Amino acid sequence: MRTTDTLAEYHRRRDFSRTSEPEGGRTGPSGDRPSFVVQIHDATAMHFDFRLEADGVLKSWAVPKGPSRDPHDKRLAMPTEDHPLEYRDFEGVIGEGEYGAGTVIVWDEGTYRNLSTDRAGHELPFTEALERGHASFHLYGRKLHGGYSLTRFRDDRAGEREAWLLVKHADGSASADSTPDPARARSVRTGHTLKQTAEEAGAGSER
Numbered sequence: 001m002r003t004t005d006t007l008a009e010y011h012r013r014r015d016f017s018r019t020s021e022p023e024g025g026r027t028g029p030s031g032d033r034p035s036f037v038v039q040i041h042d043a044t045a046m047h048f049d050f051r052l053e054a055d056g057v058l059k060s061w062a063v064p065k066g067p068s069r070d071p072h073d074k075r076l077a078m079p080t081e082d083h084p085l086e087y088r089d090f091e092g093v094i095g096e097g098e099y100g101a102g103t104v105i106v107w108d109e110g111t112y113r114n115l116s117t118d119r120a121g122h123e124l125p126f127t128e129a130l131e132r133g134h135a136s137f138h139l140y141g142r143k144l145h146g147g148y149s150l151t152r153f154r155d156d157r158a159g160e161r162e163a164w165l166l167v168k169h170a171d172g173s174a175s176a177d178s179t180p181d182p183a184r185a186r187s188v189r190t191g192h193t194l195k196q197t198a199e200e201a202g203a204g205s206e207r
């Protein structure tokens with residue numbers, strides 16, 4: 001992940017005359033603590049999009065199985081392009097033929113606190129921790145709570161796609177609960193499922 005990314009890649013992939021996704025443009029942090037959002041995206045392959053505010057954008061990973069509350073679960077997290085901060089508000093349907101076509105709901109949202117340290121135990125700025133390939137943070141969400149780490153285990157040299165693992169810390173908020181079935185999961189904003197969200201958008205039947 002290049003943490004110096006702008007939103008160029010995000011803009012290159014989308015036609016904003018055709019998608020209802022935000023074009024972005026707001027800069028700077030939105031509150032006292034940086035925000036996070038987890039969306040469920042019923043695209044070609046169902047996945048969770050895990051996004052953390054840093055450097056004025058949402059650093060993003062696609063997590064096929066979604067975040068787990070169980071510290072034993074190591075969840076594959078594939079980095080995706082930086083998204084604008086406004087994307088944390090996006091729910092709805094990305095139309096057929098558009099990049100990422102499918103329904104999106106906001107599954108969880110909140111703020112986080114950076115827990116990242118260097119080997120000597122000194123606090124590391126979050127973006128520097130990401131650049132180094134290991135970032136720890138405490139989530140204050142509606143569904144997700146407590147410590148998590150993102151660790152890069154494969155970089156994009158040798159022609160392979162960069163890949164990370166998202167793992168829950170063994171703290172007081174850990175549990176053996178697995179992530180809910182995305183088809184039955186509900187938006188933290190509306191209480192609606194993916195299917196209901198698609199129907200409200202006039203998309204008719206579930207993709």
Ligand code: MN
Binds near residue numbers: 041047048
């Ligand atoms: Mn996605």
